[in-house]
Amino acid sequence: MxxxxxxxxxxxxxxxxxxxxxxxxxxxxxxxxxxxxxxxxxxxxxxxxxxxxxxxxxxxxxxxxxxxxxxxxxxxxxxxxxxxxxxxxxxxxxxxxxxxxxxxxxxxxxxxxxxxxxxxxxxxxxxxxxxxxxxxxxxxxxxxxxxxxxxxxxxxxxxxxxxxxxxxxxxxxKPFGHDLESARELNDIVESVFPPDAVFRIDHYLGKETVQNILALRFANQLFEPLWNSNYVDHVQITMAEDIGIGGRAGYYDGVGAARDVIQNHLLQLLALTAMEEPISFDADNLRAEKEKILAAVEVPDDLGAHSVLGQYSGGWQGGEEVAGYLDEADIPDSSITETYAAIRLDINTRRWSGVPFYLRTGKRLGRRVTEIAVVFKRAPNMIFGHHGSNDDFGQNAVVIRVQPDEGATIRFGSKVPGTQMEVRDVTMDFGYGHAFTESSPEAYERLILDVLLGEPPLFPRHQEVELSWKILDPFEDYWSRRGEQPQPYDPGSWGPPAAAELLARDGRSWRRP
Missing domain, CATH: 3.40.50.720 (NAD(P)-binding Rossmann-like Domain)
Structure with missing residues (x-):
């Protein structure tokens, strides 16, 4: 090993x-x-x-x-x-x-x-x-x-x-290319000089303790793994939201956009870790093999328009401060159609996940800075509780893994409200790294730099993973490029454009509000 x-x-x-x-x-x-x-x-x-x-x-x-x-x-x-x-x-x-x-x-x-x-x-x-x-x-x-x-x-x-x-x-x-073709060219360039096992592709999200804790949560606890499948899971939401604009990154960001910047790498890696089968061991080859199987099993939908939403933040007030819209940022052309918000629905064609949609979203100038994975379970039949409390009070169980900034995990479940009536409402149990451990989590780059020096590559995606991720995103990017429409505007401090809510509403679901 x-x-x-x-x-x-x-x-x-x-x-x-x-x-x-x-x-x-x-x-x-x-x-x-x-x-x-x-x-x-x-x-x-x-x-x-x-x-x-x-x-x-x-x-x-x-x-x-x-x-x-x-x-x-x-x-x-x-x-x-x-x-x-x-x-x-x-x-x-x-x-x-x-x-x-x-x-x-x-x-x-x-x-x-x-x-x-x-x-x-x-x-x-x-x-x-x-x-x-x-x-x-x-x-x-x-x-x-x-x-x-x-x-x-x-x-x-x-x-x-x-x-x-x-x-x-x-x-x-990152970025490891801007599409599949450029990613392959980049891999050929680097691996013509260094052997594949000497190439370390940094995705700093994979160095975060809570990302690694996905594997511990799933495979070290009998409580979760038997339920981690389409028999019990209704859908999965993976969110990376930022409450800031592009700052001084106009030269990089314009023409790249939210999907290439975040979904292709960070969010698809989180999807792979959430959905993968248990590896034989946590060494690099076995861990990467299971992630690659999941990425290869992701189905790109035929109706790309119905399975995706793009947005672009407008000007307004956020946190008591007036902020500029994307088109008013320095060095951004008035005609830019680069998205600052992107959401897509993906399905995974495996026995474990058949019929379970995975919703991925990312954006700037949203309600707060947060990255989380929410595994939302199917509703209980509630045969005896159906008349005790509204659906708003008694919803779906969920396991939420918070990657940042308040690293930890939350379990949402129904509990009886104190009193003489049998009334059930949602409550949460919370685990926070800062409360449970005396040692603070190392910064992601500490872990990754140390792994480079030790020659331990499990947290670093190899070129097959990069190429599979581009195979998933490229059809969306091609569709958006051919359509050439201005992304739907959204207010700063909101949770994205109105079409984002419609994306889930068509499936009878709604986004979590982190």
Missing amino acids: ASVESAARNPLRDPRDRRLSRIAGPSSMVLFGVTGDLARKKLMPAVYDLANRGLLPPSFALVGFARRNWSEEDFAAEVKHAVQQYARTPFSEDVWNQLAEGIRFVQGAFDDDDAFEQLKKTIAELDEHRGTGGNHAFYLSIPPDKFEQVCQQLSRHGLAAADDGNWRRVVIE
Whole structure:
């Protein structure tokens, strides 16, 4: 299994001792795109938090690569500032000083051969004097159209090939293409330089504790798994809502839209984890195989218009503040038909899920920031309770897994109201990570970066998953593009356009209000 193999490579960890955390072995991370928001707000703080928790070896090194005219001291100061501003754990001078000893910087552009030769010398110096052991991860926090150039430079200068006993890995961020064809081209580019098992595709949602808890909730509890099928489940709703607009992302977002930005990766991954069969084990191959089976079984509907809704937020008031509509945002053309809200219905052609619709929705400027999976069960016959309470009081049981921001799970069920009458109303039982555990959940990037350094890939989708996801979304995107209509407007602070409610109403259902 992957965890045992990584432990064997890491003498600091004994797989027989469950008290020990996973600790990375000698290694470095080379970070391309160090001047971007992702590096500053997430990646650099995550590296520090791992070091602060004792999960990085003393010899760990962080190498920045950028065009800025920085010295190594300048880059270290930038990292320190990012850590002090965004790190999850308290700042410690001792931890920082140890980490700073391994910080290096290489100045250059992606087409600069001299810069990549300098990077090669820097890595060799770290191997010799810092003990990184020839183990290096290249994190491409850069636009996807630069992946090919950087990968070819790494190959041309002998940086991608590993010697016996050490490793080289590459980490790429979403989006993994903008459709099936481009995703395949991107996979061919990256895997022409790095072997498939050395390519780590980051979907930060898969690093969240509550996403991983889907598997624990389902397969570690006899309470849920026997009911997790079409005999008992009425439908499933998967929601990722944001209460903010596009901010400064106009250059990326316009022309991409909510469906490509969120549904293709985050929400389809959550669907796969919710619907998959129990894997033989949680190693990468078995876990990925079950997810791929589910994605392959998703049926794309014939009537795409009746199974999807697009929206675009308009201007108005939200949270006591007047906000601009999408078409009034900076750098957005007046004629843009890019959606900021998307909802689709999917069905899964398996024995377990036949007849159970999965509703996926995402949007900006919605009622609140929340990501959740709601498994809604069929109504009980209520033969003896039908005259005691209205349907609004006594509804459908549900299991709701909250991914963010209040990580946890809620069970909704009917209970008798105190009093002399037999009146039943819905009540909830709630589990929250913050209340149940003394240790706070690590930030998603901490878990994912550590997994890269350990070589444990279960949380990273391989190219088959990416391509299957595009096969699901591409027909919708093609239909929307051919139709060419302006998405339906919706008020900021609402839960989407009116057509979104109609999407479920046609099936006799309604959206949850998180």
